[in-house]
Amino acid sequence: MSSISQDELRRLFKRKYLNKLALLTLVRSLTPVAKIDFVMPRLHMHDVYNTRLGLAREVTGDWFEELEETVKALKQSSLEEVRLIEAEFTEGDCVIFTDQDMQEVLGVIYFQRRISE
Numbered sequence: 001m002s003s004i005s006q007d008e009l010r011r012l013f014k015r016k017y018l019n020k021l022a023l024l025t026l027v028r029s030l031t032p033v034a035k036i037d038f039v040m041p042r043l044h045m046h047d048v049y050n051t052r053l054g055l056a057r058e059v060t061g062d063w064f065e066e067l068e069e070t071v072k073a074l075k076q077s078s079l080e081e082v083r084l085i086e087a088e089f090t091e092g093d094c095v096i097f098t099d100q101d102m103q104e105v106l107g108v109i110y111f112q113r114r115i116s117e
Contacts, residue, residue: 005090006089006090006091006094006110007091008026010108010110024102027102027105028102030087033088034085034087035086036086039081039082039083041081041082042077042080046071046075049071050071050074064109065109073107074097074107077106079099081099082100083098083099083100083102092112
């Protein structure tokens with residue numbers, strides 16, 4: 001579990017305040033303790049998360065923070081491959097999308113921990 005909070009990650013990732021070096025340093029520090037870390041073709045990753053967004057809109061009416069923005073970033077990116085890193089935080093998990101070499105962060109989806117956990 002990461003020693004920083006989701007709020008810290010949010011602050012680092014905010015587009016208008018983006019501190020690219022600090023964000024990339026954090027993402028790289030999370031990879032050794034990541035719950036999930038894999039690379040997939042960007043178009044496939046976009047299809048998966050676009051489907052999840054569509055289901056959330058049509059079925060539940062509720063979706064996770066930054067899901068819509070991440071789907072848009074995946075669509076607009078020119079990357080061939082995208083790396084997905086799932087990290088655990090005190091408040092819940094985050095799924096971070098980067099290029100394969102972790103030089104650029106495309107998006108972060110935040111999941112809140114359920115009260116029953």
